[in-house]
Amino acid sequence: MIRWAFELLDSQDRPLGALDGVTGGSAEIVAQNVLGGSGSLELDERGAAIDWMQHRVRATCIDGATSWPVGVYLFASPGEQHGAFTLSYNVGLLTKMNVPSEDTVEARYSLAVGTPIIPTVVALLTSTGETRIAVTESASTLTASLTWEAGTSKLTIINDLLQAAGYWSLWCDGSGMFRVEPYADPASRPVSFDFEHGERSLHMPDWDREQDHSSVPNRVIAVGQGDDKTAPLVGIATNEDPNSPYSFQARGRWITLTIEGVEAESQSIIDQFATRKLRDAMSPVSRLTVTHALMPLDPNALVAFTPEDGQRRLATVQRMSMQFAFDSDISAEWRQVL
Structure with a gap:
């Protein structure tokens, strides 16, 4: 039989002890959402000194002798339910992705041509106070200078850079570890x-x-960043598979999705991006x-x-x-x- 365990953590994910009194709640993990999902928790007051602003909670699923962490969450502002002799809370749960999402650059943030991409991503993430990061290293560097305006979230900048390197967007696994790793087909x-x-x-x-057949493109054109001296990179992916009902051969015409302003450090990466977007655009299929x-x-x-x-x-x-x-x-x- 499945059971759940909840552990209170400090702001650095260090254990503070079991979180007793949990009576219910839920979690949702969403791959295509930059925040990765959300959750909720219902708990009775048991005297735990919860700092709703700084503490976190780890939810662990236990199935017999097997257990695994489902997520590490920040607390949103709790709602209080007062009974004659009881106090209980209904509190929203935020993923750790909210940390870089809610932290922004204070001034215009610029990166020059040749800037190493992955070390810059790690530096941005650690500047938010997060240190639990699993990184796949890469020698990728920027082939064009990039600038973000003041007030841009660090998560937006991180994901722009990861896209340029051909990596997944930043995500956080069930143990609360941030993951920086190359995209895999x-x-x-x-x-x-x-x-x-x-x-x-x-x-x-x-x-x-x-x-949903009608909305599927059979060509994606990805246009990169250029400047006065350098033409932008262009990646093109087409579906010309005669066995596919959505291909050019099957339809007799091109149905094109154009994506502009793509950050990519090489022709191979922008080609990969176009191929990936063509496949992603087929998700309703x-x-x-x-x-x-x-x-x-x-x-x-x-x-x-x-x-x-x-x-x-x-x-x-x-x-x-x-x-x-x-x-x-x-x-x-x-x-x-x-």
């Missing part, structure tokens, strides 16, 4: 779990598949909604899904919603990999 990701129909199936038999048992899956993880029809599908995890309850399942949205 779904085809090159390992399968995190194989959901198969059968007696030991871990997913519900009912599931939905949504398709096949979105799966599935309910399955709680398990440690990261956003954007690749899963295999073989329901009762016997057809094996690959998909990436886009959204996971769950309740902090002993009988909770995950309501998931997946993007099928075509």
Whole structure:
């Protein structure tokens, strides 16, 4: 049987002890949201000295002898419910992504050509007070100078830089660790779990598949940053697969998505960006909604899904919603990999 444990942390994620009195709540993990999701917590007053402005909470799922952290959260302002002899709270939970999102540069922030990208990202993140960072190093440097106006969030700058290096946007895993790592095409990701129909199936038999054919482009043109002396890089990705119903061959015409102002440090990266956006633009083509048992899956993880029809599908995890309850399942949205 599933149970949950909650641990109070200080502002540096250091444990302060168990958080007793939790009676309910929920969490939602969203891959395509820059903040990564949100949550809520219901708890009775048990005398814990909670500093709502600085303390954090780690939610851990326990399934028998196996346990894994689901998220580390900041507290939003709590609502109080006063009874005749009791006091309870209903408090929103914010992901740690809110830290760099709510911290901004105080003056115009400029970076010159040749600036190392990943060390700059790490410096920006540590300037917010966060130090738990897992980094995949890279020698990528800026090929054009970049400037952001005063008041721009550090998360926006970080993600612009990571895009230029061909990295994922900044994200935070269940343990509260910030992750800075190169983007991986779904085809090159390992399968995190194989959901198969059968007696030991871990997913519900009912599931939905949504398709939207008309909005799918078959060409993406990504235009980079240029200046008076240098023409912008241009990346083009096309769907000319004769077996695809959305290709140029199938439709007989181009349906183009143009993206301007792309930060990219090389032709290969802007080409990768265009290819990625072409694939991402196909996400409405096949979105799966599935309910399955709680398990440690990261956003954007690749899963295999073989329901009762016997057809094996690959998909990436886009959204996971769950309740902090002993009988909770995950309501998931997946993007099928075509």
